[in-house]
Amino acid sequence: MRRFPVCACSTAHLPPSEQDAIDRLIRDAPRSDGRIIVDHPILSIEAHQYGFWVHLGLFDDWPERPDELSPEFWALLADARNTGATWLSFDRDEPPSDRFPVFVAALGQGEETGEAGKPVNAASPSARITIRCSACGSADVMRDAWARWDDDAQDWALGAVFDAAFCEACESDAALSELPLYGSEETHP
Numbered sequence: 001m002r003r004f005p006v007c008a009c010s011t012a013h014l015p016p017s018e019q020d021a022i023d024r025l026i027r028d029a030p031r032s033d034g035r036i037i038v039d040h041p042i043l044s045i046e047a048h049q050y051g052f053w054v055h056l057g058l059f060d061d062w063p064e065r066p067d068e069l070s071p072e073f074w075a076l077l078a079d080a081r082n083t084g085a086t087w088l089s090f091d092r093d094e095p096p097s098d099r100f101p102v103f104v105a106a107l108g109q110g111e112e113t114g115e116a117g118k119p120v121n122a123a124s125p126s127a128r129i130t131i132r133c134s135a136c137g138s139a140d141v142m143r144d145a146w147a148r149w150d151d152d153a154q155d156w157a158l159g160a161v162f163d164a165a166f167c168e169a170c171e172s173d174a175a176l177s178e179l180p181l182y183g184s185e186e187t188h189p
């Protein structure tokens with residue numbers, strides 16, 4: 001048997017349009033001898049129950065990013081490749097990494113989930129967290145992000161959240177910590 005290294009990555013790091021496109025390919029995939037054939041123009045993709053595998057051999061054919069892949073997607077693949085992995089699994093149950101932007105629009109597709117939408121860690125609702133300043137513990141922290149105008153919602157839709165963070169209490173750039181959120185699940189003032 002041959003051993004090979006693999007990486008796992010949260011699907012929350014995938015730009016929603018690309019994740020949708022791949023999900024659609026998987027859903028509509030033709031079968032050959034009973035096996036599904038995911039017909040992506042660039043990537044060799046194998047579907048699994050919680051997402052899909054991408055084979056990292058594409059770097060042999062594409063040393064530079066092809067236009068079909070976003071810089072965000074490419075960065076994930078390149079990072080996995082740089083660890084020596086031969087496959088990268090995108091898994092919706094994998095916790096997001098703070099090294100890559102998180103896309104929230106992919107969650108709650110087609111549902112009106114209210115202003116807050118679904119939390120990024122919707123896969124494990126019991127694991128509620130709070131984000132605090134690592135230096136002073138204040139919850140008065142914010143992160144850089146970008147938003148895109150949504151004609152249907154008539155509002156700005158949050159796109160990606162970046163690593164850069166600021167603490168109002170420290171009045172400076174801050175490192176953030178994720179802490180478990182104790183207490184009641186719902187807010188009862």
Ligand SMILES: [Zn+2]
Pocket residue numbers: 133134135136137138167168169170171174
């Ligand atoms: Zn602070």
